[in-house]
Amino acid sequence: xxxxxxxxxxxxxxxxxxxxxxxxxxxxxxxxxxxxxxxxxxxxxxxxxxxxxxxxxxxxxxxxxxxxxxxxxxxxxxxxxxxxxxxxxxxxxxxxxxxxxxxxxxxxxxxxx
Amino acid sequence: xxxxxxxxxxxxxxxxxxxxxxxxxxxxxxxxxxxxxxxxxxxxxxxxxxxxxxxxxxxxxxxxxxxxxxxxxxxxxxxxxxxxxxxxxxxxxxxxxxxxxxxxxxxxxxxx
Numbered sequence: 001x002x003x004x005x006x007x008x009x010x011x012x013x014x015x016x017x018x019x020x021x022x023x024x025x026x027x028x029x030x031x032x033x034x035x036x037x038x039x040x041x042x043x044x045x046x047x048x049x050x051x052x053x054x055x056x057x058x059x060x061x062x063x064x065x066x067x068x069x070x071x072x073x074x075x076x077x078x079x080x081x082x083x084x085x086x087x088x089x090x091x092x093x094x095x096x097x098x099x100x101x102x103x104x105x106x107x108x109x110x111x112x113x
Numbered sequence: 114x115x116x117x118x119x120x121x122x123x124x125x126x127x128x129x130x131x132x133x134x135x136x137x138x139x140x141x142x143x144x145x146x147x148x149x150x151x152x153x154x155x156x157x158x159x160x161x162x163x164x165x166x167x168x169x170x171x172x173x174x175x176x177x178x179x180x181x182x183x184x185x186x187x188x189x190x191x192x193x194x195x196x197x198x199x200x201x202x203x204x205x206x207x208x209x210x211x212x213x214x215x216x217x218x219x220x221x222x223x224x225x
Contacts (some may be wrong), residue, residue, distance in 0.1 A: 033210075033211040035213065037214075043200060043218065043219055043221075044216070044218060045155070045202065045204075045216040046216075047213040047214065047215070050211075050213060052211065091154055091155075095210065095211055099143060099145075099157075099160045099162070099167065099168055099206075099209030099210060100157055100160075100168060100170075101157065101214065102157075103154035103155055103156075104154065105153075105154055106154055
């Protein structure tokens with residue numbers, strides 16, 4: 001069965017530091033796509049970054065980067081130089097089987113000044 | 114985010130019928146309805162691609178989707194149940210496979 005698991009319920013860090021959020025997934029597909037989305041306090045859901053399973057290089061966008069470890073079925077999100085506005089719930093997600101995007105349970109990130 | 118608009122933003126219902134509306138201005142081919150219950154991740158309800166319903170997850174029959182044209186999506190709800198209280202998000206993507214999703218602001222449904 002396809003599954004996405006985020007074990008960290010919440011994380012709190014000090015502003016301007018680096019934070020890593022964990023995500024592991026289960027799939028039998030040879031090709032799949034992994035995403036991270038952010039949900040702000042207002043409820044808005046925003047795409048952050050994506051990793052294609054066939055690409056070996058870790059994706060990077062701005063101060064977001066991924067730690068893709070395919071043998072471990074792991075796709076961690078790294079945020080460097082965190083800012084107060086990075087406080088949000090972060091969802092890991094996997095797209096498989098023609099459009100079914102399944103989400104992990106989410107990790108609530110709090111950035112403190 | 115004016116690229117995907119949803120209406121209404123808030124909806125309070127007894128056991129009435131109502132429709133949620135969504136319009137995307139991105140020229141995307143795929144449109145989705147997601148349900149997000151409190152403290153839960155979004156869950157896919159329906160997926161349309163090129164106006165055709167291609168995914169219909171396990172959803173109560175009181176929810177009926179409609180895609181009148183490629184940029185609009187409706188969700189008709191009849192005789193709501195308290196378990197239907199949630200935020201309903203419309204989303205779109207260029208294709209229903211590996212493309213990122215753009216989400217609307219959601220409609221918060223509260224069932225009395």
